Amino acid sequence: MICDAILNMPDDTSFGALPAAVQATIRQMRGEWPAGMMPGTRVVSGRRLTHVLIDIDTADPLATIESAITAHQLDWQVLAMQGIDASGHLAILRPVPVTILDYLEDTLTVTAPPDPLASPPTPPVIATSRPTQVAGLHLYEGHPPWAIAP
Amino acid sequence: MMSPACIGVLASGGGKATPLFCPNFVDLSLRAGQGAATFTRASTGTVFDANWALKSMSTNVHRLQGGIWSGSAWSAPGVTSTSKLGVTWFDQNGFGLLLEPTRTNYIYASTQDQGGNNPQNVNLETFANIGTGIDGGACLRLGKPQGWGWYSARWSGVNGVFPAGTPAAAQAIYKIIAGDNPHFSYMQVLGGASSSQFYHDPYSKTCHVTGDASIDADVTELGTTGFIRATECHIPSGEDYAYLEHLIDGGATHWTFNSGGTGATTIDSAHVQVEAGHGVSTPIVTGISAVTRASEALRWPATGNVNGASGVLIVELELPFLKDTSLLSSGAMGLVSLTGSAASLCYYDFAAQAFKATDGSNSASIAAVPARGKRFRVAVRWDVATNQLQIGCKNITDPGAWSWGTVTSFAGSFAGSDGYITLGVGIPESILIANAMILGSVQSTVAIQGDFS
Numbered sequence: 038m039i040c041d042a043i044l045n046m047p048d049d050t051s052f053g054a055l056p057a058a059v060q061a062t063i064r065q066m067r068g069e070w071p072a073g074m075m076p077g078t079r080v081v082s083g084r085r086l087t088h089v090l091i092d093i094d095t096a097d098p099l100a101t102i103e104s105a106i107t108a109h110q111l112d113w114q115v116l117a118m119q120g121i122d123a124s125g126h127l128a129i130l131r132p133v134p135v136t137i138l139d140y141l142e143d144t145l146t147v148t149a150p151p152d153p154l155a156s157p158p159t160p161p162v163i164a165t166s167r168p169t170q171v172a173g174l175h176l177y178e179g180h181p182p183w184a185i186a187p
Numbered sequence: 188m189m190s191p192a193c194i195g196v197l198a199s200g201g202g203k204a205t206p207l208f209c210p211n212f213v214d215l216s217l218r219a220g221q222g223a224a225t226f227t228r229a230s231t232g233t234v235f236d237a238n239w240a241l242k243s244m245s246t247n248v249h250r251l252q253g254g255i256w257s258g259s260a261w262s263a264p265g266v267t268s269t270s271k272l273g274v275t276w277f278d279q280n281g282f283g284l285l286l287e288p289t290r291t292n293y294i295y296a297s298t299q300d301q302g303g304n305n306p307q308n309v310n311l312e313t314f315a316n317i318g319t320g321i322d323g324g325a326c327l328r329l330g331k332p333q334g335w336g337w338y339s340a341r342w343s344g345v346n347g348v349f350p351a352g353t354p355a356a357a358q359a360i361y362k363i364i365a366g367d368n369p370h371f372s373y374m375q376v377l378g379g380a381s382s383s384q385f386y387h388d389p390y391s392k393t394c395h396v397t398g399d400a401s402i403d404a405d406v407t408e409l410g411t412t413g414f415i416r417a418t419e420c421h422i423p424s425g426e427d428y429a430y431l432e433h434l435i436d437g438g439a440t441h442w443t444f445n446s447g448g449t450g451a452t453t454i455d456s457a458h459v460q461v462e463a464g465h466g467v468s469t470p471i472v473t474g475i476s477a478v479t480r481a482s483e484a485l486r487w488p489a490t491g492n493v494n495g496a497s498g499v500l501i502v503e504l505e506l507p508f509l510k511d512t513s514l515l516s517s518g519a520m521g522l523v524s525l526t527g528s529a530a531s532l533c534y535y536d537f538a539a540q541a542f543k544a545t546d547g548s549n550s551a552s553i554a555a556v557p558a559r560g561k562r563f564r565v566a567v568r569w570d571v572a573t574n575q576l577q578i579g580c581k582n583i584t585d586p587g588a589w590s591w592g593t594v595t596s597f598a599g600s601f602a603g604s605d606g607y608i609t610l611g612v613g614i615p616e617s618i619l620i621a622n623a624m625i626l627g628s629v630q631s632t633v634a635i636q637g638d639f640s
Contacts, residue, residue, distance in 0.1 A: 067229070072463060173476040175291075175476050176479070178478050178481070179246060
């Protein structure tokens, strides 16, 4: 099953610096992820989110990855996980908790437009605020939207 | 005259290649367990069809330059290639299998058929989703201003997502519907350290960066549909692409697309994209979030192919260098991954103009500076004389001997049923595979069937 997982991990985690055994496990699961943190998120208290794709052919992929994390003594948590099962149905293994709000980037609102023809051009005036709803989470192309926990 | 490219296998001991992958033989997993290749991409992807409409390809379905996509399967292309990648640095009249790395489009609502708050018209009059985009859905039409002025639509979603120094690339696909003097259609990055822009000049069919009209980007006319694909790139060490540097390092927040100015114009904006990495990749359509296309790879089992006894993998590929010099300091380009009892990577070192192993062992160098779109042949083989794994390469047009280097970390250790030969792992930009085969016997010189020409 190809699964989407959001992992919570220390911000200074470098996959290239992980022990060889951990890298081998990631390779076996064909793990991949966008560079840096999950797009649209931010670092909170030294931790970041990473949106990984993994391919796990077990009955319980969530248990498999959590067992691997425990076995390798990694300070990671599986915040959310879902995948498409063999019959093509969405399997929600762990919905996205509302606590992910803390990690979402600020919402930007343009309060004054830019003027491209000014000399020099002036940028827009932008106000920031904290998001109040879990929305706009990063996706892999063609994958279903994240299930959000009530 | 085009000749079909094939990815094939040879039975152990040599003999005529049995095409495994070719526009005429499109099932990559026909002979699983017998040396057949398996293509993987854990997400959908896009390709242009014969009419330059953007189509979505399902998970694990490969994409061809050339060939005919029926909507469910590839079929033989015949004389005229049809499917297109729409990127100028690939041979638009050739055949090949596209392998792309993981890429993310950080621009939200890239085709603007999602409604919502993006883009926002910030100048003059309104815009509407009344155009027909490259994916067949509605796209944003920026109307023709009355008199002097412009329309400006803005996309958001690029806020500090790239670490400083990250290479980046941008593209826009749009169509000029009407214009009295349409030479002022441009894209602009706003926010961050300062504003900057590049714009498309429909008269000269070039793109320019503000302040330096000599800097051209790539402009691809998408067939006869009228859509234009304009692309640009930023390399951290380069000086030519400052506008994207602002986007990356200056905390730019918005991407704008303008119509009008000194030449009032009506345009359909079909797609915008900003991604991290060397060069643009195929379009990634976004909605209310950034979207990532998974990496693509082609994998063979090592057992029976390249192992402790014999075997050589040969790949003919096209590297879409954006600028001959801009990538020289960019470091490694992964290509061939070998996994098993040990693991390493064959990669292309732009600075050394050589294929190397990641353990820094001997490299196989090519003779000439790689030109943009250069085609290479690269091979991985087991040398029974030295009992070592070797990598080799040559220019595709070079009639001379192969250059070989030893992958020392694999000396006598590459074997086992868990071994795989994988193409595409670790590549930072898109490559086109025109031909690949596995020969069942060791050969110091290798012949290859089919090519780009």
